[in-house]
Amino acid sequence: MATQYNALHFDRLGHTTVRIETEDGTVCYIDPWSESLETEPHDGDIILITHDDPDHYDPEGIAAVASNDAVVGAFQLVDTDELSAEAIALPHEGTTAIGEITVKSIPAYNDPDGPHTDEEGNPFHAEGDGIGLLLTIGNDTVFFAGDTDFLEHHKSEQADVFIPPIGGHYTMDRYEAAEFARTLEPSLVLPVHYDTFEAIETDSAAFKEELEAEDIEVILF
Numbered sequence: 001m002a003t004q005y006n007a008l009h010f011d012r013l014g015h016t017t018v019r020i021e022t023e024d025g026t027v028c029y030i031d032p033w034s035e036s037l038e039t040e041p042h043d044g045d046i047i048l049i050t051h052d053d054p055d056h057y058d059p060e061g062i063a064a065v066a067s068n069d070a071v072v073g074a075f076q077l078v079d080t081d082e083l084s085a086e087a088i089a090l091p092h093e094g095t096t097a098i099g100e101i102t103v104k105s106i107p108a109y110n111d112p113d114g115p116h117t118d119e120e121g122n123p124f125h126a127e128g129d130g131i132g133l134l135l136t137i138g139n140d141t142v143f144f145a146g147d148t149d150f151l152e153h154h155k156s157e158q159a160d161v162f163i164p165p166i167g168g169h170y171t172m173d174r175y176e177a178a179e180f181a182r183t184l185e186p187s188l189v190l191p192v193h194y195d196t197f198e199a200i201e202t203d204s205a206a207f208k209e210e211l212e213a214e215d216i217e218v219i220l221f
Contacts (some may be wrong), residue, residue, distance in 0.1 A: 001220070001221040002221065003188075003190065003219045003221045005140065005160065005161050005187070005188050006139075006160075007022065007023035007138065007140070008020055008021070008022060008023075008140055008142070008161070009021040010161075010190060010221060011221070012190065012192060012221045013032075013036045013037060013038075014035070014036030014037075014196070015035070015036045015055060015193065015196045016030070016031045016033070016055070016056065016165070016192045016193050017030070017031055017032050017033050017036040017037065017061070018030045018031070018144065018190075018192065019044075019065075020135075020137070020142065022100065022137055022138070023138065024100070026045050026046065026099060026100055026101075027043045027044050027045050027067075028044070028045065028046040028047070028048065028101060028135075029044045029046075029047045029048070029065045030047075030048045030049075030050070030133065030144050030163075031048070031049060031050055031055075031056040031057070032044070032047060032058065032061035032062055032064065032065045033055050033056070033058045033061045034058050034060040034061040034064060035055070035058075035061075036061070037064050037065070039064075040063075040064040040065070041064070041065055042064070042065065042066060042068075043065070043067055044065040044066050044067055044070050045067055045069070045070060045071070045099060046071055046073065046098050046099055046101055047062055047065060047066060047070055047071070047072045047073070047085070048072075048073045048074075048090075048098075048133055048144075049062075049072065049073070049074035049075060049078055049090075050075055050108065050130050050131055050132065050133060050144070050146040050147065051075050051077075051078065051108070051125070051129055051130025051131070051146065051147060052075070052077065052078045052079070052129075052130075053125075053130075053147065055196075056130075056147070057074065057078050059082055059083060062083060062085065063084070066085050070085045070086070071085065071086050071087075071088060071098055071099065072086065072087045072088070073087075073088045073090050073096060073098050073103055074087055074088070074089065074090060075089075075092075075130055075131050076089040076090060076091055076092065077128075077129065077130075090103060090105050090131060090133075091105050092105060092107060092128060092131060093105055093106070093107060100137065100138075101136070101137050102135070102136040102137075103133055103134075103135055104133070104134040104135075104136070105131040105133070106131060106132040106133070106134055106143075106146075106153070106154070106157065107127065107131060107132075107148075107151075107153065108125065108130045108131050108132040108145065108146035108147060108148035109123060109125045109126055109127040109128070109129060109130065109148055109149070109151070110123035110124050110125045110126070110148070110149050110170075110171075111123070111149045111151065112126075112127075114149055116149060116168075116169065116170060116171065116172075124147075124169075124170045124171075125148065125170070125171075130146055130147055130148075131146055132144060132145045132146035132148060133146065134157060134159060140160050140161065141158070141159045141160045141161070142160065142161040142163065143157060143159035143161070143162050143163065143184065143186070144163040145162070145163065145164045145165060145172075145180070146165075147165060147170060147171050147193070148165070148171060148172065149171070149172050149176065150172050150176040150177070150179055150180040150183075154180060154183065154184075155183050157183075157184060158184055158185065158186075159184050159186050160186055160187050160188070161186055161187065161188045161190065162180075162181055162184050162186040162188070162189045162190070163189075163190045163192055164180055164181065164189070164191055164192070164193075165177065165191070165193030165194070165200075166191040166192075166193065166202055166204065167193050167194035167195065167196070167199075167200025167201070167202050168200060168202060169199040169200050170199070170200065171193055171200075173202065174194075174202050174203065174204070174206065174207040174210075177191065177207065178207060178210050178211055181211055181216055182211075182214070182216070185216075186216065187217065188217050188218075188219065189211060189216060189217065189218045189219075190218075190219055190221050191204060191207060191220065204220050205220070208220055
């Protein structure tokens with residue numbers, strides 16, 4: 001499924017795999033997972049990786065989308081030694097320029113006192129294990145939240161396009177994501193990380209209806 005925002009073209013290829021194409025034809029993939037890919041397009045100029053869970057960091061998926069000159073920007077704790085593409089480490093917090101895209105790393109994790117913990121009470125994603133990505137592309141900003149809860153530090157951010165997980169269990173659910181969206185005040189919300197498997201099944205139509213009642217556009221792309 002595809003959609004457009006200003007000069008940016010978005011495709012959700014499945015789960016959290018997102019393809020963004022800019023006005024000048026630069027192609028960026030976020031967390032390409034081979035199980036979400038039906039082809040091997042080899043058109044990715046920039047590939048961004050938020051953390052090392054296998055549905056987010058998948059060398060096979062990266063190889064399938066990477067062009068010959070691709071650059072991979074991966075969270076600094078991801079071991080990229082097996083990749084053939086050039087790799088740049090993205091910090092836990094900070095800003096990195098990759099081609100025409102400015103990438104701001106924003107900590108992404110589960111609140112240890114919240115509901116998204118395992119049987120032993122440990123968060124599925126501990127603080128320091130991953131990041132979200134606030135991208136500046138030309139005059140537009142895109143916030144790919146990553147595998148995270150809605151956290152206090154998120155309240156200071158703004159973005160034109162918001163790409164949140166909404167499936168719950170391992171990440172924020174649709175209610176938290178709606179609250180997050182109200183704080184960001186984006187022009188467009190494109191939810192991901194839902195309905196891939198039973199644990200993250202959710203009512204995406206209800207998420208869309210809730211936000212669009214408040215004049216926030218949601219596309220289930």
